[in-house]
Amino acid sequence: MKQYYLVRLDDACPQMNRLRWQRIENILDKYGIKPMVGIIPHNEDPVTCIDTIDTNFTSKVLNWQKKGWAIALHGYNHVCTTITGGINPVHKRSEFAGLPLAEQKEKISKGYKTLITVGIHPKYFFAPSHTYDENTLKALVEETSIRIISDSIALQPYKQGVFTMIPCQMGRFRRLPIRGYWTFCFHPNGMDDVAFDTFEHFIKTNLERFINFSDIDVNKVGKKTIVDRLLSFVYFTLRKIKG
Template identity: 50%
Template structure:
């Protein structure tokens, strides 16, 4: 049976609070606990117009108390290269193409900030899904994180010393995978997006699982390779 995971990107002090409240209400209604990517030090100018949450720390703690999984979502969410790295979903990156020491500092500082909120994430995913081998080295050397939410595959697999939990689509849909992660950005969701999401959850609520934080031994195989090739061919 296919299992579904919901991932929410771009949680930070400045965000579209109304939309975050709306999606939280839907998830609470169906008892779904998502993976939430937190930007430790957001300097992305595209978020400047959002409302500042003066109760941000308590909101983070309330998510943790509910059992939501918190992920380190980069450091500042500012794209400094045009590299797609080893997961070229996009050709812009905060990490891919940057020197190792720069990446290590971002990981180190991001974790320091989250530690100040009492949060020690077990999961990482990069802005725009783009990272490279140096990102993985930085994580190995600067953190205890060994789980990454990203790449295209049929199911979770191990590589480079990490467990990769695949992330395949930006909206709810049926896909031929054992584990499917839907990636949503509440800051930019429209009414239609919320309606489609809730309708899908209503019909498939029993298939949703918490984000898995266990490591696996399964290797990336031929089926994964074919699905990955088809995915990137379709994007082109």
């Protein structure tokens, strides 16, 4: 297994910082990188309400889709109401984990239909704060055609039931000594000039390692390896110890 880099962008919504999102789009287009972008269908999170509502947001997402960006359903309203981390406890808060199945089905159904109705077809899912539970997976199966999730700790994609899990491990670019599929997760709304310069420099100097999500053949993905199970156990154990 070689070393592959993937880019994920979180919190795209009508109230996002349009100038910063355009800046990161320009950089990615310059180097031919097609990221995964998480769309919040009905944003009610004040933290991500930065600009006035962009009436052209749907057209922007449709253009991303046309360019081959990987479109992900990123929750429903991006508001965390529970204090549990579920089966991927990166944080102790969640929009989904801990809620009854019926409530999760309603949120996911509304979000999915909101996007489908305007021609946006998400093939991927990732939850706000990285947190979800078994009910979230059941809701996705029953309410959507989505069978690929961007989250979990591992060195390579793996099968979990009917889902293909693509790990998401890093919140910033860094050179790594271990081979694997490394997803770097960015929040353009919060990036400053230094962050953008660092972002472009890393891509420019490591371009040969970057791939697109569509390059992953989900039909060839196997079960989670023993090494990845151990890695996940160690990672979450250390997070728990650190509090």
